[in-house]
Amino acid sequence: MDYFLQQLINGLSLGAIYGLIAIGYTMVYGIIGMINFAHGEIYMIGAFVALITFLAIGALGVTWVPLALLIMLVASMLFTSVYGWTVERIAYRPLRSSPRLAPLISAIGMSIFLQNYIQILQGARSKPLQPILPGNLTLMDGAVSVSYVRLATIIITLVLMVGFTILINRTSLGRAQRACEQDKKMAGLLGVNVDRVISLTFVMGAALAAVAGMMVLLIYGVIDFYIGFLAGVKSFTAAVLGGVGSLPGAMLGGVVIGLIEAFWSGYVGSEWKDVATFSILVLVLIFRPTGLLGRPEIEKV
Amino acid sequence: MTTHSNTVSSAGSIKARGVDWVATIKDAGLAAFVALLLTVPLVGLRTVDRPTGLGIEARPEEVVASILLVFLGRLGLGLIRQGMAMPVLILALICAGVGLVLPMPTQVLRLVLVLGGGVIALRAAMTVATGRSKLSQADRDRRMDRIAAKVQHASKYIGPVAVAFAVVLPFTPLADRMILDIGILLLTYIMLGWGLNIVVGLAGLLDLGYVAFYAVGAYSYALLAHYFGLSFWVCLPLAGLLAACSGVLLGFPVLRLRGDYFAIVTLGFGEIIRIILVNWYQFTGGPNGISGIPRPSFFGIADFSRTPAEGMAAFHELFGLEFSPLHRIVFLYYLILALALVVNLFTLRVRKLPLGRAWEALREDDIACASLGINRTNMKLAAFAIAAMFGGFAGSFFATRQGFISPESFTFIESAIILAIVVLGGMGSQIGVVVATLLVIGLPEAFRELADYRMLAFGAGMVVIMLWRPRGLLAHRDPTILLHGGKPPAATGAAK
Numbered sequence: 001m002d003y004f005l006q007q008l009i010n011g012l013s014l015g016a017i018y019g020l021i022a023i024g025y026t027m028v029y030g031i032i033g034m035i036n037f038a039h040g041e042i043y044m045i046g047a048f049v050a051l052i053t054f055l056a057i058g059a060l061g062v063t064w065v066p067l068a069l070l071i072m073l074v075a076s077m078l079f080t081s082v083y084g085w086t087v088e089r090i091a092y093r094p095l096r097s098s099p100r101l102a103p104l105i106s107a108i109g110m111s112i113f114l115q116n117y118i119q120i121l122q123g124a125r126s127k128p129l130q131p132i133l134p135g136n137l138t139l140m141d142g143a144v145s146v147s148y149v150r151l152a153t154i155i156i157t158l159v160l161m162v163g164f165t166i167l168i169n170r171t172s173l174g175r176a177q178r179a180c181e182q183d184k185k186m187a188g189l190l191g192v193n194v195d196r197v198i199s200l201t202f203v204m205g206a207a208l209a210a211v212a213g214m215m216v217l218l219i220y221g222v223i224d225f226y227i228g229f230l231a232g233v234k235s236f237t238a239a240v241l242g243g244v245g246s247l248p249g250a251m252l253g254g255v256v257i258g259l260i261e262a263f264w265s266g267y268v269g270s271e272w273k274d275v276a277t278f279s280i281l282v283l284v285l286i287f288r289p290t291g292l293l294g295r296p297e298i299e300k301v
Numbered sequence: 302m303t304t305h306s307n308t309v310s311s312a313g314s315i316k317a318r319g320v321d322w323v324a325t326i327k328d329a330g331l332a333a334f335v336a337l338l339l340t341v342p343l344v345g346l347r348t349v350d351r352p353t354g355l356g357i358e359a360r361p362e363e364v365v366a367s368i369l370l371v372f373l374g375r376l377g378l379g380l381i382r383q384g385m386a387m388p389v390l391i392l393a394l395i396c397a398g399v400g401l402v403l404p405m406p407t408q409v410l411r412l413v414l415v416l417g418g419g420v421i422a423l424r425a426a427m428t429v430a431t432g433r434s435k436l437s438q439a440d441r442d443r444r445m446d447r448i449a450a451k452v453q454h455a456s457k458y459i460g461p462v463a464v465a466f467a468v469v470l471p472f473t474p475l476a477d478r479m480i481l482d483i484g485i486l487l488l489t490y491i492m493l494g495w496g497l498n499i500v501v502g503l504a505g506l507l508d509l510g511y512v513a514f515y516a517v518g519a520y521s522y523a524l525l526a527h528y529f530g531l532s533f534w535v536c537l538p539l540a541g542l543l544a545a546c547s548g549v550l551l552g553f554p555v556l557r558l559r560g561d562y563f564a565i566v567t568l569g570f571g572e573i574i575r576i577i578l579v580n581w582y583q584f585t586g587g588p589n590g591i592s593g594i595p596r597p598s599f600f601g602i603a604d605f606s607r608t609p610a611e612g613m614a615a616f617h618e619l620f621g622l623e624f625s626p627l628h629r630i631v632f633l634y635y636l637i638l639a640l641a642l643v644v645n646l647f648t649l650r651v652r653k654l655p656l657g658r659a660w661e662a663l664r665e666d667d668i669a670c671a672s673l674g675i676n677r678t679n680m681k682l683a684a685f686a687i688a689a690m691f692g693g694f695a696g697s698f699f700a701t702r703q704g705f706i707s708p709e710s711f712t713f714i715e716s717a718i719i720l721a722i723v724v725l726g727g728m729g730s731q732i733g734v735v736v737a738t739l740l741v742i743g744l745p746e747a748f749r750e751l752a753d754y755r756m757l758a759f760g761a762g763m764v765v766i767m768l769w770r771p772r773g774l775l776a777h778r779d780p781t782i783l784l785h786g787g788k789p790p791a792a793t794g795a796a797k
Binding site for chain 2: 029035052056075086090095103109112115118120129130233237271272278281
């Protein structure tokens with residue numbers, strides 16, 4: 001039972017990270033119908049910006065941990081969203097009316113570019129970081145211990161999700177975004193600046209991915225330039241599992257994937273956990289292609 | 302950027318307007334500001350390994366340099382659009398010249414100066430010549446379509462000449478070890494490209510996991526040789542068969558999925574196969590791979606080593622030649638050439654058969670095909686299996702050439718490279734695959750000394766080619782079959 005709870009916490013925090021990345025995939029897919037293959041790299045960049053920010057403010061003498069974490073969070077969201085914006089502007093916007101394969105190839109090219117860009121700038125070796133938030137919260141007379149980092153991950157994700165839901169459902173930006181998702185042309189005719197909305201979608205997706213990157217840095221304490229690929233594919237799996245285009249679905253899919261991965265590593269062994277994830281992707285697509293919360297897609301002839 | 306230039310170029314003459322300095326500088330300043338945000342954390346601050354842990358190092362000069370370059374570049378482009386093309390042309394040329402001649406602190410700066418200056422100078426020169434800053438996408442497409450049609454037409458003659466050249470290459474004085482090795486590498490990718498082209502170009506299915514079949518072929522040969530001691534010539538068809546079977550096995554459940562979902566599932570399968578290869582170390586050797594894979598013999602008759610094993614003749618003795626290690630390489634070269642040509646011949650022929658026509662029809666319109674009574678699943682499965690078989694052949698060739706394989710060789714990036722070859726060349730175009738292979742594999746081989754920047758340039762190149770020509774360099778889609786005397790319809794628009 002204790003072991004189970006332990007894995008549950010691990011799975012939830014991992015799932016929160018996947019969910020945060022998956023939202024970027026699902027929003028972009030919903031609005032322009034492409035798989036943003038470079039999104040995993042955006043998450044990796046978020047992790048690197050967080051690491052660099054931490055080292056920089058450490059060098060400047062900021063040692064109070066909450067302040068340091070806040071600065072890291074803001075900096076990685078800010079700088080990473082500029083990367084998201086730039087990627088869209090350079091590699092996707094000119095291809096918006098092109099055959100479907102073109103933006104996908106462009107995205108794969110961008111992903112390779114960003115990976116190597118970071119590798120050249122920051123080095124190929126993995127970057128270890130001493131724990132910033134050490135310590136555990138013990139529950140049930142010490143039977144279950146939850147590290148503060150994982151707890152913080154879950155809480156921050158919840159807060160972000162609430163804020164994000166309000167942003168999408170209540171603000172004019174959210175309304176414009178949903179309008180574009182339904183019909184870009186009509187939204188444009190009604191005075192929505194479609195280009196701007198798409199740009200902002202990328203910015204929001206990148207900002208959330210940056211948070212995920214920072215969380216991974218804090219939890220695992222080691223990152224390298226290649227972490228984006230696997231996390232990206234798994235998060236896309238989460239988005240598909242939840243139903244592409246559905247924001248709560250992305251979060252739910254992320255949590256499910258995270259739990260499966262945690263329990264699989266906990267009870268079966270960690271070597272085959274990726275196979276388990278990919279098998280789920282295949283199974284979901286075969287038996288329920290719309291995902292858990294997705295709307296059925298109507299094919300127009 | 303695009304919208305600006307479009308409106309300007311559609312307005313026709315742009316020289317009449319004055320220069321709106323404020324707006325131009327503001328625009329360039331904005332670009333520079335974005336560059337600042339992009340470069341401050343990742344370029345300006347570098348993590349370094351110190352004995353005490355991670356440290357950090359500031360590189361302000363690189364940030365300043367990149368901001369300046371972006372500012373100037375954007376300013377130049379803005380001025381070109383407003384009729385100042387001549388001065389910009391001169392300045393850009395000076396810039397490129399300075400980059401080329403004067404000593405630079407880093408090679409990267411030199412490259413950026415030369416390339417950036419060159420591109421801006423080209424734009425400016427075009428504006429001076431034609432009065433328009435940029436070709437519109439449609440114009441560009443039309444021009445490239447014309448070139449593609451010409452190349453397609455000429456491929457009747459170019460094809461045989463290229464094959465003849467490839468055949469005589471080992472006998473020319475050009476052929477040394479390095480040239481032949483590069484030739485083998487290029488031909489391997491051409492073969493893989495042609496194989497994937499059946500799935501992507503003909504049947505219109507986006508396969509992101511083609512490398513899985515390449516891996517199945519390679520491991521089939523390596524394991525059969527390792528455990529049963531079978532020779533290459535027995536294993537080659539077996540490897541193809543096994544790869545085709547795995548294609549059917551993987552394809553069957555996923556082929557009803559559409560477009561992007563299909564792509565992601567194939568990616569997932571590719572990764573599953575790689576993870577199995579890594580984790581099942583009792584059988585596959587795990588991450589260490591399999592070494593000592595036997596080299597191919599001369600059709601089972603003779604061996605290429607100096608002292609062949611018991612019961613085998615030596616190739617050089619059989620043909621009365623001086624022993625040379627080059628013989629084996631020349632043989633491998635011809636082997637892959639023959640394999641690649643088989644794939645090409647197959648594709649050219651199958652396009653004229655009902656099967657190939659059904660594929661092309663599926664690519665153009667899935668639903669119409671189903672309405673006409675074509676069994677979509679079987680057709681797609683056939684494409685998938687046949688392409689997988691060719692991938693398997695290429696894989697077992699790869700195994701026998703390398704003598705060593707490990708899961709490292711079958712990562713997603715390989716799939717991406719093969720797909721890039723097919724899409725960049727222009728889907729469905731056989732000659733496009735060759736051109737794209739020369740670009741994608743040949744160019745980086747030629748610039749080996751820039752090893753660090755190879756993949757960076759590769760990724761950037763993929764983006765640039767797609768932006769410049771979204772349908773692929775030599776995309777050209779006349780129907781293969783026409784009614785008697787029929788004329789191909791005018792450009793049929795974009796592919797789905």
